[in-house]
Amino acid sequence: MEAFTLSRIEMSGLLLSLSPHSEQRPLHILQEAWTKFHRDEVREGTSLPAFLSTDIPPILQKLIKGGAVKGLSLGEIASLGSLIEYSTLSVTAMQNWVKRDFKEYLGSPREGKKYSINQAAMLFIIDDLKAALDFESIRQLFRVLFLVPERDDDDLVEPAQLYHGYAELFEEIKTRAPMAAQAAAKPPSGNPKEFQWKSDSGIRAAMERMMKRLSHLTRPQRDAVQNMLLIAAISVQTCYFQAMARQYFNAVLFLDF
Template sequence: MESFILTRRQMSLLMASLTEQSTICPLAVLQQAWGGAHPAAIAEGTAREALLSTHIPPILGKIIKASRFRGLSLHEIAELGALVEYSTISITAMQNWVKRDFREYLGSPRQGKKYSLNQAALLLMVDDLKAALDFESIRRLFGKLFRHPDTDADDIMEPFQVYGAYAELFEYCRSEGLQERERVARAISAWIEGFEGTAGGQAGEADRAGGLPVSGKWRSRIARLGLGERETLRQTLHIALVAVQACACQALARQYANAVLFLDA
């Protein structure tokens, strides 16, 4: 059966739909994601048949049926992470991150016995960043971004927001064919500066990508950042974009290797 795959932007939107402030339900996000990947089936009126051949993992059914968000277990985060394109996340790796490598950020569940959206986002970020950085570098980067691990109050941006930001920017750069370092850097700067520009009625380059950048909460948060904090955010987003691109290249290499090994077997 066909796997249900989400882009990072779609995953960030799905996670956002779980919050009390969301105006869109998880089912709507998933319907939009699946429909975007199957335009021909929808146009030809064969969407039902196509959906029946798609594997819907249990975690999505659970999210759709839930009346409100009560946190996520490690197994649930692993199930969600496995849906993200190019992801290599596993429950075994996450258990090591929680118990050892990133214990200060992930050691204690913050939502009862389950993990919060910010903690889930941190796990997804580690999976992305490890394609380009070692764990010590990731910890130092987290220290600059999130400062005191036991609270989100002093974060430059919350982990969930950072994940959503680079997910949005990655989709924008991919759709625009932006690969060169300078053009990617300009897109990141336009995204950050666009929060001030849109407040004054002027649309920045990244605002035309639609989606997450229009959030009022993000605009007010970025507007309060100092120059040093903005530079930290800017560099972090650039690192994350390169890391996700590395994930994509590694996934492509695995795909070719599997094809060669299969055909030569």
């Protein structure tokens, strides 16, 4: 069976579509994600056999049928996480994060016995950041962005929006040279350091789109979010290189005959 794979921009869009106020339907996002890899079959009228050979996990079956999703279990979040390209998310890891490592930020389930969309997004964010940062460093970033852990109304940006923001940024980075996202810090001038994107209009535009949605923040707060987007996008790039290294390693062992 062929695996159903989602990019981070597709997964972040899927999470946002589960909001009751979203105008986008989860089914539409899933249809576009699947069609991206099966354009020939769709064009030739053989999409049905191709879809029947695709492994559809129960959580996606529920979304395809249009079932309401008010919250997600850890198992469902892990199932979604397994669909994300370059991801290594597991139920065991999430249980440790929820109960110990990031308990103050994740807390208990907020949708009955299930976790909210923002909690799911935060789990995906932790999984991405751990490719480049240790847990204490991630907690320090969370303290800057989410302020008082027990409250949601003081967050500089909702986790689901943050996830979508750096997923969008990574999509731009993917289409450019690996070092295109390098940034140079301005010399200390009494103000918080600002990152200047090198000449790449696409990456800069992706960043600016996110910043426009956060126009209510102060300049230091906007800088904090912008720096977080940069860190997260580069961490995802690290996930990609790690996945490629594992793939080549497995190929070397498998083809040794």
